Amino acid sequence: QVQLVESGGGVVQPGRSLRLSCAASGFTFSNYGMHWVRQAPGKGLEWVAAISFDGSNKFYVDSVKGRFTISRDTSKSTLFLQMNSLRAEDSAVYYCARGVGDCPNGVCYRSHHFDYWGQGTLVTVSS
Amino acid sequence: IVLTQSPGTLSLSPGERATLSCRASQSVTSNYLAWYQQKSGQAPRLLIYGASSRATGIPDRFSGSGSGTDFTLTISRLEPEDFAVYYCQQYNTSPEWTFGQGTKVEIK
Numbered sequence: 356q357v358q359l360v361e362s363g364g365g366v367v368q369p370g371r372s373l374r375l376s377c378a379a380s381g382f383t384f385s386n387y388g389m390h391w392v393r394q395a396p397g398k399g400l401e402w403v404a405a406i407s408f409d410g411s412n413k414f415y416v417d418s419v420k421g422r423f424t425i426s427r428d429t430s431k432s433t434l435f436l437q438m439n440s441l442r443a444e445d446s447a448v449y450y451c452a453r454g455v456g457d458c459p460n461g462v463c464y465r466s467h468h469f470d471y472w473g474q475g476t477l478v479t480v481s482s
Numbered sequence: 483i484v485l486t487q488s489p490g491t492l493s494l495s496p497g498e499r500a501t502l503s504c505r506a507s508q509s510v511t512s513n514y515l516a517w518y519q520q521k522s523g524q525a526p527r528l529l530i531y532g533a534s535s536r537a538t539g540i541p542d543r544f545s546g547s548g549s550g551t552d553f554t555l556t557i558s559r560l561e562p563e564d565f566a567v568y569y570c571q572q573y574n575t576s577p578e579w580t581f582g583q584g585t586k587v588e589i590k
Contacts, residue, residue, distance in 0.1 A: 390579070392526075400518075400526065400569055402579040414577055450525055456514070456573070467573045468516035470537065472525035 357381040357471045359451050364476030367441055377434040377451030377473055384432035385409070388454035388466040391425060391436050393447035394475075401447075404436060405454065408463055419445075441480045448475040483508050485570050485582035493590040500557040502585045504570035509550045514573040517546055517555045520584075521566045529568075530555060557587075565589050 363375040377389070391403040404425040405414045413425050424437040434451050451473045454466020484507040494500055504515070513533040518526035528537040530546035533553055543558040557564055570582040 399584045400520075400571075400581040402571075402581065405577070405579070455531075465573075465577070466579070467514045468528060468531045468571060469518075469526075470528050470531075472527075474525055 357453065359453065359471055359473035361449065361451055361473045361476040364449065364478045366479045366481060368482050369442060369480055371441055372437070372439045373441060373478060375436040375438065375449055375451075375476060375478070377436075379432045379434065379451075379453075382453070383461070384427075385429045386458075386462045388463055389425075389427060389434045390452045390454050390466065390469060391434075392450045392452055392469070392472075393445075393478075394450070395444075395447040398447075403449070405466060406434070438478070441478075443480050446478060446480045448477050450475045483510065483572055483574055483578065483580055485572055485580055487568075487570060487582035487585045489585060490583075491586045491588060493588050494560055495590045496560050496562055498560050500555075500560055500564070500587055502555040502557075502568055502587075504548075504553040504555070504582050506551040506553075506572060510553075510572045511574045513549055515546075515548070515553050516571045516573075517544075518569045518571065519564075519566050520569065526569065560587070562589075 358380045360378045390405045406425045422440045426435045452469035453471040455470045456467030457465040486505045488503045515533045517530040520526040534546045567584045
C-alpha cells in the first residue's frame with residue numbers, strides 16, 4: 356500500500372534552516388510528481404512546492420521562492436524540502452503528497468490533484 | 483486563481499443533505515477541481531477529482547458537480563463520520579495549485 360512518512364520537523368529560530376524528508380513506499384516513486392503542502396495552526400491548506408516525476412521541473416509558491424528548495428532522491432524513494440531563512444509565518448504542519456493527473460502509461464507528467472498524503476511533520480519557527 | 487468556499491460552517495444533523503460551494507475567480511482549466519475531507523488531527527483525504535469523479539473507496543453519497551467557476555460537493559445523507567472540514571482545490575497550467583479556505587460541516 357502507498358505510504359508517505361514525513362520527518363525532520365521541529366522548533367527552529369527565525370533565520371535558521373531545516374530540512375524535511377518524506378519517505379515513500381508502495382509505489383514506483385520515479386513515476387510521480389511530488390508536492391509539499393502546509394497548514395498553519397487552525398488554518399487552511401496551502402500548496403508550497405512541487406517537483407516533477409523526473410526532478411527536471413520545480414515550482415514554488417511565491418512566499419517561499421528563493422528560500423525553499425524541493426528535491427528528490429529516486430534511489431531512496433525520498434522527497435526533501437530544504438527550508439532556509441525561516442520566518443514565523445512558515446510555522447505549520449508540512450505534508451508531502453503524491454500528485455496525479457496526466458498519467459499515460461503509468462507515468463504522471465502533470466499533477467492535477469493529490470491522491471495520497473503523509474501524516475505531516477510540524478515546523479515551529481520561534482525565538 | 484482564488485477559490486472561495488461557502489458557507490464557512492454548515493450545521494446539520496446526521497441523515498441530512500449537505501451542499502458545499504466552491505467558486506473560482508476565473509474559469510478552472512478543464513475542470514481540474516478536486517475536493518478533500520480533513521478530520522481533526524488527520525491528513526486530508528481525496529474525495530472527488532475532475533469536478534465529479536469519485537476517488538477510490540469513496541462512498542457514493544459523496545458527489546461533485548459544476549464547471550467553469552462554480553462547483554458543488556454534495557453529501558446526500560450525512561453519516562456521523564462525515565462531520566469534518568472540506569476543501570476544494572484547483573490546478574492550472576501556470577502551474578499553480580490553490581485551495582479554498584474550507585467549509586466546516588458540524589453536528590447541529
